[in-house]
Amino acid sequence: MVIIHEKGERVPLTICGYNAKKGTVSFAFHEVGKTTKELGCLNVGDCIMNVTGPLGNPSEIKKFGKVLCIGGSIMIAPIMLQVKAMKEAGNKVTTVLGCRSKEFLFMEKEAKALSEKVYIASDDGTIGNKGLDFLKALLKKEKFDRCVVMGPVVMMKDVSEITKPFNIPTIITLTPIMIDGMGMCGVCRVTVGGKMLFGCVDGPEFDGHQTDFEELILRQRTMLPEERVGSLLWETSGGCKCGRNKA
Numbered sequence: 179m180v181i182i183h184e185k186g187e188r189v190p191l192t193i194c195g196y197n198a199k200k201g202t203v204s205f206a207f208h209e210v211g212k213t214t215k216e217l218g219c220l221n222v223g224d225c226i227m228n229v230t231g232p233l234g235n236p237s238e239i240k241k242f243g244k245v246l247c248i249g250g251s252i253m254i255a256p257i258m259l260q261v262k263a264m265k266e267a268g269n270k271v272t273t274v275l276g277c278r279s280k281e282f283l284f285m286e287k288e289a290k291a292l293s294e295k296v297y298i299a300s301d302d303g304t305i306g307n308k309g310l311d312f313l314k315a316l317l318k319k320e321k322f323d324r325c326v327v328m329g330p331v332v333m334m335k336d337v338s339e340i341t342k343p344f345n346i347p348t349i350i351t352l353t354p355i356m357i358d359g360m361g362m363c364g365v366c367r368v369t370v371g372g373k374m375l376f377g378c379v380d381g382p383e384f385d386g387h388q389t390d391f392e393e394l395i396l397r398q399r400t401m402l403p404e405e406r407v408g409s410l411l412w413e414t415s416g417g418c419k420c421g422r423n424k425a
């Protein structure tokens with residue numbers, strides 16, 4: 179959980195890299211609203227007030243056999259940590275990188291260096307396969323022992339629906355709205371296997387075949403009007419220091 183300054187809100191970000199010698203962790207983020215745009219305005223050498231973590235449960239990394247790792251959008255960055263860890267645990271890893279369009283694809287070289295095979299998919303077909311339909315054909319040809327997916331909720335839902343008939347255990351990283359990230363506020367409630375669980379302390383990884391995605395999508399949108407107003411107020415009141423987000 180990251181708080182930029184004393185008036186900032188807490189936002190959850192996924193650790194996508196670390197350097198134990200230097201004592202650093204890395205995050206990759208999309209500038210979607212006030213806090214992430216403020217983060218994007220920071221310069222090298224600027225300070226963030228508070229980083230709390232790691233929170234939640236560690237990913238299950240062990241030898242499964244053949245693992246399919248799928249990362250979409252900004253979550254391509256953290257899926258690469260899983261690709262690396264799964265390979266180091268002795269798995270044969272096939273990686274799928276999904277993006278909206280050609281210009282949003284990144285880390286293809288890193289994926290190729292770590293994976294047996296790499297597939298690219300884009301929403302508009304400007305690079306690789308158009309959409310995720312190719313996955314069905316791939317799963318008919320090849321057997322996988324586990325699938326790990328990180329990305330937009332709609333993508334994780336689609337992948338879970340595709341892998342279900344093939345009985346491939348599918349682990350997704352849920353991104354409900356979070357406030358404390360420590361099990362106290364209850365904002366991150368999700369329904370998995372008919373049980374109400376907390377995204378932060380019970381997850382963030384859950385069984386994609388058991389997750390109530392419709393509920394999650396509705397809950398994620400709860401604060402949309404306030405988020406839009408917050409972002410606009412910040413942009414128009416001179417909050418942006420770098421000039422890119424001035425309304």
Ligand SMILES: Cc1cc2nc3c(=O)[nH]c(=O)nc-3n(C[C@H](O)[C@H](O)[C@H](O)COP(=O)(O)OP(=O)(O)OC[C@H]3O[C@@H](n4cnc5c(N)ncnc54)[C@H](O)[C@@H]3O)c2cc1C
Binds near residue numbers: 206210357382
């Ligand atoms: C476990 C977890 C891991 C995440 N990892 C990453 C990551 O690695 N990179 C990345 O770019 N994004 C990640 N996100 C999403 C990120 O937290 C939101 O994009 C960010 O909080 C948006 O804040 P904002 O003020 O910029 O935008 P806002 O305008 O406030 O919100 C834009 C959208 O972001 C989501 N959101 C807003 N506030 C929160 C919140 N407190 N908690 C969760 N979602 C929120 C909502 O869907 C909202 O509609 C993660 C979310 C979760 C729950």
Ligand code: FES
Binds near residue numbers: 355359366
């Ligand atoms: S974020 Fe508050 S309980 Fe999970």
